[in-house]
Structure formats: structure tokens, C-alpha cells
Amino acid sequence: MKQQIQPAEGKLGILIPGLGAVATTLIAGVIAANKGLAQPTGSLTQTGHIRLGKRTDNNYPKIKDFVPLANIKDIVFGGWDLYEDNVYQAASLAKVLDQHLLDKIKPELESIKPMKAVFDKSYVENLDGPNVKKAATKMELAEMLIKDMEDFKKQHNLNRIVVVWCASTEKYIQATAIHQSLAALEEAMKKNDALVAPSMIYAYAALKQGIPFVMGAPNLTVDTPAMVELGKKTKTPLAGKDFKTGQTLMKTIIAPGLEARCLGVSGWFSTNILGNRDGLVLDRPENFRTKEVSKLGVLEDILRPDLHPDLYGNLYHKIRINYYPPRGDNKESWDNIDIFGWLGYPMQIKINFLCRDSILAAPVALDLALFIDLAKRAGMSGIQEWLSFFLKSPQTKPGLRPENDLFKQLIKLQNTLRYLMGEELITHLGLDYYEEEA
Numbered sequence: 001m002k003q004q005i006q007p008a009e010g011k012l013g014i015l016i017p018g019l020g021a022v023a024t025t026l027i028a029g030v031i032a033a034n035k036g037l038a039q040p041t042g043s044l045t046q047t048g049h050i051r052l053g054k055r056t057d058n059n060y061p062k063i064k065d066f067v068p069l070a071n072i073k074d075i076v077f078g079g080w081d082l083y084e085d086n087v088y089q090a091a092s093l094a095k096v097l098d099q100h101l102l103d104k105i106k107p108e109l110e111s112i113k114p115m116k117a118v119f120d121k122s123y124v125e126n127l128d129g130p131n132v133k134k135a136a137t138k139m140e141l142a143e144m145l146i147k148d149m150e151d152f153k154k155q156h157n158l159n160r161i162v163v164v165w166c167a168s169t170e171k172y173i174q175a176t177a178i179h180q181s182l183a184a185l186e187e188a189m190k191k192n193d194a195l196v197a198p199s200m201i202y203a204y205a206a207l208k209q210g211i212p213f214v215m216g217a218p219n220l221t222v223d224t225p226a227m228v229e230l231g232k233k234t235k236t237p238l239a240g241k242d243f244k245t246g247q248t249l250m251k252t253i254i255a256p257g258l259e260a261r262c263l264g265v266s267g268w269f270s271t272n273i274l275g276n277r278d279g280l281v282l283d284r285p286e287n288f289r290t291k292e293v294s295k296l297g298v299l300e301d302i303l304r305p306d307l308h309p310d311l312y313g314n315l316y317h318k319i320r321i322n323y324y325p326p327r328g329d330n331k332e333s334w335d336n337i338d339i340f341g342w343l344g345y346p347m348q349i350k351i352n353f354l355c356r357d358s359i360l361a362a363p364v365a366l367d368l369a370l371f372i373d374l375a376k377r378a379g380m381s382g383i384q385e386w387l388s389f390f391l392k393s394p395q396t397k398p399g400l401r402p403e404n405d406l407f408k409q410l411i412k413l414q415n416t417l418r419y420l421m422g423e424e425l426i427t428h429l430g431l432d433y434y435e436e437e438a
């Protein structure tokens with residue numbers, strides 16, 4: 001069945017809480033790509049293909065030619081930050097992209113100035129900035145954000161907006177009674193409940209207006225019944241949590257292979273050094289805890305020690321993130337994986353990934369923005385599990401096990417696109433090629 005999808009007409013606003021390393025790399029990258037100065041490498045929406053029909057049909061269109069996505073030339077960026085730097089200054093400070101490239105697009109970057117943020121230092125102890133909204137209640141802060149979004153839409157003559165969180169990882173909190181229903185959340189916002197995090201105020205403001213919301217950090221934010229209820233009520237899609245990049249991306253590539261071949265894993269030690277502002281924030285144990293929870297679940301979900309207690313029942317999984325300023329955004333990670341095979345004989349795998357965090361995260365943020373805009377136009381609302389491919393800790397319906405295997409996530413994403421466009425789903429059975437010969 002082909003879904004009714006509204007066309008991607010006019011301009012799409014991408015509004016970003018947090019104009020730091022990831023956001024500025026995304027913005028500069030899109031502007032550079034639009035000017036033909038660089039390629040949007042790593043972006044599935046811009047460079048990926050999808051197979052349609054049988055292998056013998058040899059029909060592999062580009063995803064962006066198959067589904068009606070917004071054209072990246074029609075994107076207008078904006079955002080909020082507690083620091084006043086414009087995107088040129090923030091990108092220069094982040095030192096992810098060459099100054100040479102930034103200078104070529106300086107006027108465009110300078111024109112994007114952060115709106116005042118909704119910020120609460122108790123959620124991110126290591127940051128402090130002047131560009132912050134003030135109001136008597138959290139509900140009033142949400143109303144101010146709603147006004148920001150409305151003004152931005154009018155000012156740039158936009159057709160649609162999506163909000164993608166690229167701000168810091170907040171301290172770890174767990175869902176409580178105030179997160180269980182929309183009514184309880186609204187009441188808590190009016191009463192300034194401490195467990196309404198700043199990210200929740202942004203998400204509430206967006207979803208309330210029918211604007212899709214993506215959570216790029218591991219924050220609880222939209223992973224609560226209250227936010228899902230709001231998304232359903234306003235027919236708005238939401239997705240989270242935590243952009244899948246770096247070490248976790250590698251884990252979700254390697255672990256499915258080990259599990260598929262029934263190789264045992266007795267230990268997986270992961271350590272990182274990074275020196276960007278994200279690293280500084282994660283240097284606080286309360287903030288690191290949020291990241292740790294997001295990263296730890298991945299292996300268990302893929303390896304399923306409940307099904308294979310002999311292979312993975314004693315797996316020791318340890319994750320360390322060390323703040324090391326000289327490295328900036330150029331993170332280095334080491335993984336030592338102790339595995340065992342036939343008759344229990346031990347082996348080791350060592351991975352030393354010299355990655356660039358924001359170079360991996362920017363295309364993921366772009367793809368999530370474009371796909372969640374598509375989801376909205378296709379009438380999809382609430383949790384978008386098909387976007388798990390891009391997320392470290394994918395949000396699912398309560399009680400439903402997340403799928404962390406990157407390859408299964410890709411099949412799910414591609415089949416969702418085929419489904420939306422009324423194309424046949426692909427099961428990879430392939431027996432029909434041989435049945436025809438008989």
C-alpha cells in the first residue's frame with residue numbers, strides 16, 4: 001500500500017538546541033556541499049542507494065530520488081546556545097573543520113546567531129554561559145521557545161520545521177511519575193519540578209506545535225510516556241536517543257558478526273580519549289552516567305546472553321571516556337575484545353579507531369532531520385523505530401526489545417521506505433530465482 005505523503009515543498013527549517021561541534025559541522029557541511037565545495041560523505045540520504053524489486057531487475061535508485069525528501073538546498077538552519085558565538089565563531093572554536101573551508105562560507109555561517117537557550121546548570125555542571133532565557137516557570141520557558149519557532153518560521157518563510165538536539169548530555173535521570181502522562185508533565189512544568197530537564201522543555205515546545213523532535217544525546221527527554229502521548233496527540237514523530245558514531249558504531253558492526261558465527265565473548269574493554277566540549281561535559285560522573293547507560297545496552301541487546309549463556313553469560317563490558325584536551329574533536333578509541341572459539345580457545349581483537357566525532361555525527365544528524373520530516377509528511381507519529389539505524393540507544397515501545405544490529409536496522413529502514421512508497425518489501429529469501437529455473 002502506498003502511503004499518502006505530502007510533497008517536500010518550500011523550505012525546511014532545522015532548528016538545533018546546541019550550536020557546538022556537531023551542529024556547526026553539520027551546518028557548515030550542508031552549506032559547503034550546496035556550494036560544491038565538499039561532498040556529503042557518510043550521509044545515507046545524500047549518497048545511499050536502495051534496491052527495488054528483484055536482484056535481476058538491477059534497479060538501485062538513490063534514496064533521495066526514491067522518497068520525497070527535502071532537498072538540502074532548501075534547508076535553513078537556526079538554533080539556541082548558552083554561548084553567544086555565531087556559527088562561524090563556534091565552528092572555529094570547535095576546530096573540527098579546516099579554517100580554510102570555514103572562511104569560504106564565513107558570511108553564511110556568521111548570519112546564524114544563537115537564540116537564548118533554556119539552560120539549567122544543575123543538568124550540565126561544567127558549562128556556564130550568558131545567553132540564557134529567564135522565566136518564572138518551565139511552562140513559560142516552553143512558551144518562549146514556541147514563540148522562537150514561530151518567529152523563525154515567519155522570518156525565513158519556511159514550510160516546515162524539525163528540531164534536532166545537538167546540545168550537551170544532561171545529568172542522568174530516570175523517568176518518574178511526572179513523566180508518565182502529558183497532564184502530569186504539564187503540571188510539573190508549571191510547578192518547576194526539578195526533574196523536568198531543559199531538553200524536555202525544548203521537546204515539549206516542538207511536539208506541542210506538531211514539530212518533529214530528534215534527541216541526539218542520550219538524554220531521557222522524549223523516551224517517556226508523556227512525550228510519546230504528546231507526539232501522538234499532535235500527530236508528530238519523535239526519535240532518540242544518541243547519535244550512533246565512533247566506538248558504538250564499530251560495536252554494532254563487529255558484535256553482530258561475532259554473534260552470527262556463534263563466537264563467544266568473555267570481555268569487551270572500551271576506552272576513549274577526547275578533548276572537545278562534549279568531553280568536558282562527560283568528565284562529570286553524573287553526565288558520564290547518561291552516556292554510559294546509552295553505550296552499555298548495545299552489546300547485551302546484540303549478543304543476547306539470555307539466549308546464549310555459554311557464549312556471553314560472563315561477558316565483562318567496561319567503558320571509559322577520558323577527557324584529554326590536546327585531542328580536541330579527534331577522538332581516539334581502543335577496544336580490546338576477548339573472544340573464544342572452537343573448544344573454548346581464546347583469541348583477541350584490537351580496534352584502534354582514530355575517528356573524528358563530529359565528522360561521523362553530522363551526516364547522521366542530517367539524515368535524521370530529513371527522515372523525520374518525511375515521517376511527518378507521511379502521517380507517522382510517536383516513536384520512529386525505523387530510525388534506530390542512526391541511534392546508539394534506540395527508543396522503542398515499552399517492553400519491546402530494541403534492535404541494535406546495524407544491518408538489521410538498515411533492512412528495517414529500507415523496508416520502511418519501500419512500504420511508504422508502495423514497493424514490495426525485500427526478505428532476502430531468494431529462492432524464487434531458482435524456482436523459476438525448475
Ligand SMILES: NC(=O)c1ccc[n+]([C@@H]2O[C@H](COP(=O)([O-])OP(=O)(O)OC[C@H]3O[C@@H](n4cnc5c(N)ncnc54)[C@H](O)[C@@H]3O)[C@@H](O)[C@H]2O)c1
Pocket residue numbers: 017018019020021022023080081082083094117118119120124127129165166167168169198199216217218242243244245246276277278281356357358360361
Ligand atoms: N560527536 C559525536 O560523535 C556524538 C555522538 C553521539 C552523541 N553526541 C552528542 O551530541 C551532543 C553534541 O556534541 P558536541 O560534540 O557538538 O558537543 P559540544 O559541547 O561541542 O556542543 C554542545 C553545545 O550545546 C550547548 N548547550 C548545552 N546545553 C544547552 C541547552 N540546554 N540549550 C542550548 N544549548 C545548550 C553548549 O553550550 C555547546 O555549545 C552531545 O550531547 C553529545 O554527547 C555526539
